[in-house]
Amino acid sequence: MKTLGPKGALEELIAPIARAVRNDRVTALAGVLAQLCERGAFTPEFFLPSRPDHYSRKLIWHDPEDHFIVVGMTWAPEQGSPLHDHAGLWGAEIIVDGVMSETMFHLAERGEDGRYRFERGMHRVSGKGTVGVLIPPLEYHDFGNAGTSVAHSLHVYGGNLTSAQSFSQSDDDWWTARRVDLRYDG
Ligand SMILES: [Fe+2]
Numbered sequence: 001m002k003t004l005g006p007k008g009a010l011e012e013l014i015a016p017i018a019r020a021v022r023n024d025r026v027t028a029l030a031g032v033l034a035q036l037c038e039r040g041a042f043t044p045e046f047f048l049p050s051r052p053d054h055y056s057r058k059l060i061w062h063d064p065e066d067h068f069i070v071v072g073m074t075w076a077p078e079q080g081s082p083l084h085d086h087a088g089l090w091g092a093e094i095i096v097d098g099v100m101s102e103t104m105f106h107l108a109e110r111g112e113d114g115r116y117r118f119e120r121g122m123h124r125v126s127g128k129g130t131v132g133v134l135i136p137p138l139e140y141h142d143f144g145n146a147g148t149s150v151a152h153s154l155h156v157y158g159g160n161l162t163s164a165q166s167f168s169q170s171d172d173d174w175w176t177a178r179r180v181d182l183r184y185d186g
Helices: 008-022 026-038
Strands: 056-062 069-075 080-084 091-097 100-110 116-126 131-134 140-145 151-157 163-169 174-181
Touching: 008 026, 008 056, 008 069, 026 091, 026 131, 026 151, 080 100
Parallel strands: none
Antiparallel strands: 056 069, 069 151, 080 140, 080 163, 091 131, 091 151, 100 116, 100 140, 116 174, 163 174
């Protein structure tokens, strides 16, 4: 498990997030992330350089009691995460810079053949300071860089999210799931 000592910029980032999580308020956490963004708390040290093969993930903080993790993500243009779940955990995310596209999906049906049917929900293309919240069963979305420059986002998950299901569309209505291990690039 990789953690960093809570000092300086890191402590200023983690302390208010930990308070909101402890109070069991994901909606409050969304407000906390927006305030931190306005305050310029998301400094470059929390993010890795972009890489050509996939978006970069950096573990910023792993709560010692596994109540939450904080992950910094770096997205080169056209990089994205296709429709996925969050293993039943809640999540909150904020766009730190750049332009990101997000589409929410509602799970409509699980077919007998192990495939899934979804209905598309809200779609938005948004920039710095935009916050999103995922609370199961509303935990399905895609998320990717919709701009022409590198984008950064910061994500808080309500537990140690180590794997998730990623879905690919097999025909008009049905999607096939595959399990993806979520690794860190640094
Ligand atoms: Fe996600």
